[in-house]
Amino acid sequence: MGAIRRTGCGMAKLIGLASTKGGVGKTTICLNLAAVLSRRGARVVVLDADPAGHAAAVAEIGALPFEVRPLLLEEVEPKAVADWTRAVRGTDADFVILDAPGALGPAFGAVLAIADMVLVPVGASMLDIRGAAETVGIVRRHRKAGGRGRPDILVVPSRVDRRTGSGRDVVGTLAGLTEPVAPPVTLRAIVADSLSAGELVPADSPSGLEFAALADAVRVRLETL
Template sequence: MGAKIIAIGNLKGGTGKSTLAVNLACALGSAAKARAVLVDADSQGTAMEWAARGRLPVAVEAMPFEPEANGDGAWLKALNGLAAQNDFVVVDLPPHLGTSIVLALVAADLFVVPVTPSGADIKATTKAIDLLRQARGVRGNGKPGCLLVPSRVDRRTAAGKEIEAVLHDFGEPVAPAVGQRSAHVDAFTAGEWIGTYAPRTSAHDEIQTLTAIIRRSKA
């Protein structure tokens, strides 16, 4: 049986997408007997840069999505190859490129959408959900599932206090929030995931909670 493929993305940068992708892959891969791989499909290469020190507990594969080079299905073939060898494949999608989201959702079991408490992010999320529903229409089996993740949330602001209520209006499941925490920035600098860099902190607890939800999801 192949892996659960988890695509992480939105149509706007700055949502904490790579932070979620790296930490979720590491959390999933740190469980006993679980095999996980992180696919960096973003040409900016944030996940690859994170992994450059060799301190992450999972493999990271550079598979940047380039539409002109993937018309023959090579990208999907490579993704399915990784899925055959792992229990979880986490894909860090590029922002701004709707075609990459559609392609990934053809294969994905779950679409994780990080959303910060900003009007621009909400607008981008509307478009991302439209792409999700297009993919579901093509597949005809209700897949992929979806999980909206309030990301980089500052509860001191009005928008931070209301983000869950706003996201529920999309009609998709909403995860507990991941806060705006300096530990994630510092973990990137150290080349470590939050479970190694700052275990048993609030930042780690939030990632563990999100990981548990993803593990239990039937998608």
């Protein structure tokens, strides 16, 4: 897909990255998705709501083509949640990508409450798929409680090892979650090495093309909301 038509101020699409299971590439997908959208001309801001601060740490050691801001929410009081929500909604961007905490808590719930779309990264192992099913169930409950028909859910096969049977079959396996499944992101050394250096995968690399395909899937679904 080509260049992105910019929206007006206050019209940002809010994309959350959420998983109750760690080690599934949540921050990696967050930053490389932001990179693709930014290269296509969109104004992108990543908000790191995870106390682990991995996205913010990568930004500190690298030179990313978009802004990354820490925005924690560690209190459950209504005023704290309202202030956090205003800060997110007030971000001047076309896309705001929220890196949610890996554990359940106020920020995890707040991301699900305001996002237009939630990406659920998932590996090919049985434990990964169980974690994805749990996350999808939580998002569905938030969607029902909010009564707004959102967030949309897109399951993202992540860190897929195509040399294994589970890796080759992961897309079909994840269809059992009855939510749309994005093109898979393959496990490659370049992805981990780039992140460790504060960099993003090259756009013309095989991994870069996979993240571009993910960005296409995200945009297609967002345009239907």
